[in-house]
Amino acid sequence: MTTTLAGPAPVVAPGRGADRRRSRARMRERTAQWLFLVPAIAYVLVFFGYPIVKNLVMGSQDYTVRTFVSGEAPWVGLDNYVEVVTSGLFRTTVLNTALFTIGSIVGQFVIGLLFALFFKRRFPLGNVLRSLLLLPWLLPMIAGTAVWKWILDQDGGVLNEALGTIGIAPVHWLTSPDVALVAVVLVNVWVGIPFNMTLLYSGLQNIPDELYEAGALDGATGAKAFWHITWPNLRPVVSVVLVLGVIYTLKVLDIILGLTGGGPANATQTLATDSYRRSFQEFSFGTGAAVSNILIVVSLLFAVVYLRVNKRAVDE
Amino acid sequence: MNQTTDARKLRYTIVGIVLLAVMLFPVYWMVNVSLQGGGTAANSSFFPTNVTFEGYQRAWEDQTGNLVTSMIVALGAVLVSLVIATPAAYALSRFRLRGMGIFLFVLLLAQMIPGIVIANSLYTLFNDLGLLNTYVGLILANATHGIPFAILIMSAFMRSIPPALTEAARVDGAGHFRAFWSIIVPVSKNSLITAGLFSFLFAWSDFMFGLTLTTGADIKPITLGIYDYLQGNVQSWGPVMASAVISSVPAIVLLVLAQRYIAAGALGGAVK
Numbered sequence: 001m002t003t004t005l006a007g008p009a010p011v012v013a014p015g016r017g018a019d020r021r022r023s024r025a026r027m028r029e030r031t032a033q034w035l036f037l038v039p040a041i042a043y044v045l046v047f048f049g050y051p052i053v054k055n056l057v058m059g060s061q062d063y064t065v066r067t068f069v070s071g072e073a074p075w076v077g078l079d080n081y082v083e084v085v086t087s088g089l090f091r092t093t094v095l096n097t098a099l100f101t102i103g104s105i106v107g108q109f110v111i112g113l114l115f116a117l118f119f120k121r122r123f124p125l126g127n128v129l130r131s132l133l134l135l136p137w138l139l140p141m142i143a144g145t146a147v148w149k150w151i152l153d154q155d156g157g158v159l160n161e162a163l164g165t166i167g168i169a170p171v172h173w174l175t176s177p178d179v180a181l182v183a184v185v186l187v188n189v190w191v192g193i194p195f196n197m198t199l200l201y202s203g204l205q206n207i208p209d210e211l212y213e214a215g216a217l218d219g220a221t222g223a224k225a226f227w228h229i230t231w232p233n234l235r236p237v238v239s240v241v242l243v244l245g246v247i248y249t250l251k252v253l254d255i256i257l258g259l260t261g262g263g264p265a266n267a268t269q270t271l272a273t274d275s276y277r278r279s280f281q282e283f284s285f286g287t288g289a290a291v292s293n294i295l296i297v298v299s300l301l302f303a304v305v306y307l308r309v310n311k312r313a314v315d316e
Numbered sequence: 317m318n319q320t321t322d323a324r325k326l327r328y329t330i331v332g333i334v335l336l337a338v339m340l341f342p343v344y345w346m347v348n349v350s351l352q353g354g355g356t357a358a359n360s361s362f363f364p365t366n367v368t369f370e371g372y373q374r375a376w377e378d379q380t381g382n383l384v385t386s387m388i389v390a391l392g393a394v395l396v397s398l399v400i401a402t403p404a405a406y407a408l409s410r411f412r413l414r415g416m417g418i419f420l421f422v423l424l425l426a427q428m429i430p431g432i433v434i435a436n437s438l439y440t441l442f443n444d445l446g447l448l449n450t451y452v453g454l455i456l457a458n459a460t461h462g463i464p465f466a467i468l469i470m471s472a473f474m475r476s477i478p479p480a481l482t483e484a485a486r487v488d489g490a491g492h493f494r495a496f497w498s499i500i501v502p503v504s505k506n507s508l509i510t511a512g513l514f515s516f517l518f519a520w521s522d523f524m525f526g527l528t529l530t531t532g533a534d535i536k537p538i539t540l541g542i543y544d545y546l547q548g549n550v551q552s553w554g555p556v557m558a559s560a561v562i563s564s565v566p567a568i569v570l571l572v573l574a575q576r577y578i579a580a581g582a583l584g585g586a587v588k
């Protein structure tokens with residue numbers, strides 16, 4: 001986090017007064033310009049820079065409830081990481097994080113793309129319907145989570161009742177370790193569809209109609225047109241959508257905590273929820289920080305991919 | 317010929333309505349259950365045949381304080397975000413200072429940092445500063461949702477303002493701040509509204525900071541009020557769903573009234 005706060009290097013003072021006045025005027029101008037940025041830079045340093053540094057440091061400290069009283073957080077090197085990685089839970093959380101992310105992304109993207117393709121056709125009410133579809137994404141996530149918890153309830157939930165009418169026995173959506181992860185993926189897909197649809201829709205809008213007209217002359221219609229015209233032209237947007245989706249999914253906390261609390265038997269525990277659990281439920285801030293540092297590394301890897309892909313998308 | 321295209325378009329509209337109905341079923345269910353009162357029925361009926369507002373009564377009793385908290389925090393976060401982000405967006409769009417490229421890069425990365433990382437460290441910092449369980453603490457933390465987004469979306473807009481507009485004022489002797497305040501801000505009104513609306517929605521929907529930076533019952537956002545219901549066994553879903561409906565009102569109102577700003581923000585956030 002090195003952001004140059006100081007202005008540019010001072011101009012070498014020339015002997016004459018007029019030059020000095022001019023360079024002083026330029027200094028003043030530069031200072032005035034920097035003043036516009038100072039609040040934002042200060043905020044970013046305190047609320048993004050500091051937390052990252054602090055988190056890295058805490059990851060190597062024995063930082064617990066006692067620390068708040070005594071102020072002492074002994075340095076433990078890599079002990080926290082060793083404890084986290086060798087715990088039986090780690091394999092579960094990594095696997096769950098991967099499955100949760102992949103499942104969510106595939107679901108959101110495929111359905112979002114189908115919706116985007118559908119709404120690209122012009123028809124009455126199309127735009128209104130499309131904008132109303134944004135609702136699941138705009139609602140507070142915990143409100144959506146609350147209603148899903150009731151829909152998925154094993155005894156009185158409407159989903160099991162509906163399945164019951166076609167003869168399917170009640171599924172223990174949120175209380176069986178075998179299906180709980182599927183349930184949280186389902187809800188996260190529901191939340192993510194609008195976002196995917198919106199970005200992909202705007203990507204589709206940017207493909208010139210002439211391409212399709214020319215393609216139609218060559219006999220490229222329907223699925224052929226999709227694979228030869230739509231997909232190649234949509235690729236840059238697709239990459240952006242996928243990478244952003246991964247970054248957002250890695251952070252998800254409210255859906256999982258609200259639906260299952262990471263259970264049953266850690267079946268839905270991810271890196272993000274495990275970091276929360278360690279820090280704020282067991283007050284082991286050191287190991288919590290270690291887990292979230294692992295999460296940062298994973299997110300940053302995807303962030304770098306995103307920035308490169310986005311740059312390419314803009315350049316094209 | 318025309319009739320067949322009309323028929324096809326009508327079919328699309330019907331399919332579209334069905335898709336919307338499926339996607340918004342949970343929202344319907346939320347409203348439906350919220351109107352079925354505070355009883356402990358084993359399940360909810362498909363339509364609210366006996367509409368009762370008991371659920372809302374209970375929700376109101378439980379959540380009024382939390383709603384006020386959420387409102388204060390969200391409005392505060394909007395204020396802080398705009399005050400910090402607007403001048404920065406102007407500088408990024410107009411000036412050429414060394415290090416600005418790095419700052420832009422940092423902003424993009426900042427949006428991707430998992431909230432739990434920030435919460436982890438802010439908890440210890442706020443504990444030292446006495447900012448846990450305060451409005452100020454929540455407002456400052458919640459501005460992290462809005463500030464990078466607001467800077468990026470507003471500077472993208474301000475780049476499209478012709479430089480001649482401010483140069484004329486500068487020639488007349490106005491300083492940078494005058495030019496910014498009396499020309500750039502009014503001209504950029506729409507992008508300020510978009511940035512403000514999203515800062516509000518981000519802070520209003522916040523769960524992470526409410527969960528980690530408040531510990532008591534005095535200052536608790538509505539999202540945490542709902543989360544409290546969800547922990548343990550829910551005896552009666554009426555009040556829970558009523559609270560969820562109430563917490564969703566700002567999003568619904570904004571979607572209906574501020575459609576074009578929402579659309580602008582949804583796109584601007586990701587593809588710059």
